Amino acid sequence: MVGEGKQIAATPKILKKINLSTIVKVVMKWEPISRTRIAEKTGISKPTVTKLVRELFTEGYLIQVGKGKSKVGKRQELLALNPKKGYVISVDIGLRTSKIALVGFATSVALVEAVETIPDYSLFLERLVGKIVDVVEERRIDNIHAVVISVPGVVHRNMRVAVNVPLLHWTNVPLADLVELLLLEHGIMTTVTLENDAQLGVIAEVMLNQVPSLEKRDIVYVLVKEGIGVGMFLNRKLYSGRSHTAGEFGHMVIDINGEECSCGRRGCWITLAGSEQLNECAKRGDIKEYVRLFGTGLVNIINGLDPDVIVISGTITEQWDNIFPLLKRMVMMESFVQDIETLQIVSSRFENRIAPLVGGAILGFRDYIEMRETESIVVV
Helix, strand or coil, rough: CCCCCCCCCCCCCHHHHHHHHHHHHHHHHCEEEEEHHHHHCCCHHHHHHHHHHHHHHHCCCEEEECCCCCCCCCCCCEECHHHHEEEEEEECCCEEEEEEEECCCCEEEEEEEEEECCCCCCHHHHHHHHHHHHHHHHCHHHCEEEEEECCCCCCCCCCCCEEHHHHHCEEEECHHHHHHHHHCCCCCCCEEEEEEEHHHHHHHHHCCCCCCCCCCCCEEEEEEECCCCEEEEEEEEEECCCCCCCCCCHHHHHHCCCEEEECCCEEEEEHCHHHHHHHHHHHHHHHHHHHHHHHHHHHHHHHCCCCCCCCEHHHHHHHHHHCCCCHHHHHHHCCCCCCCCCCEEEEEECCHHHHHHHHHHHHHHHHHHCCCCCCCCCCC
């Protein structure tokens, strides 16, 4: 990772690529931003920033969006990513409804459509691709850079196979290959990538500066929809584990005598504290019971990982004002970590289910962001 103000020894060509990538990431996070502030954020000299920004303008990465305020001297030009550089189709698969978003390079969501999710993945993918084709044709988009699909389950490290999606009973489904073939039948040739929904959520939170106090090193992102997923940003890097399966805390057993989970075990966290359980508790006026069940799993994660920040996202944020005081009190009482009062627990600043869609777009643009030098997303 290239941090703010860090220097890396490299050949001139590699250093230029690193600096270009760093500037794109800083603009993505802080736009609109001036050249002076880019230099401050990156540690790159002002003359070098000016030269590289000129190149990024020529290549269509950046645009000017106005001038900043100034008490003295000339007002500086403000820069932003060019939304027309390219588009990503970002898909978030849910248990009952899947969302399809058209996202420009500036990571602004231009359109969100919905399609019913059904367990028959062959039929579902036909409907999904049909809706994608409709979006492309209606908007007359001819530069679809990638399609990224957010999956509520385990994704293979090659990011093309849904290894296990318990809620939909999908096992080892080559979703990326299937979607690419279906798109090709409609004359659309593009790359399809899969990733876990919570992992995409934490990418969006971190890359777009949504998490407060980004100097904090360890961030845990908890996504509550029909299930519960966890994305982790540890030691300033995304953490997906040895086999790209880390974060499946939704299948952490909370009650060994509880109801059977879709995974085959009993009393998993998702059977007790998903969005359906939240809605049921809210209807009964028993938010305290929901917080007890959700908080039990969250305290386990806090005790195990000892993070700096917890970001809560998804349906739960609709009840945040009622949930947060009770949840904070439970964490303070039951957590074993030292200095628990310094742990930040915050709700996502993204609307319900938007973060994985935006994270999918960022992943889809990774070759632009990394200047085609790497497939991984790192953060500045």
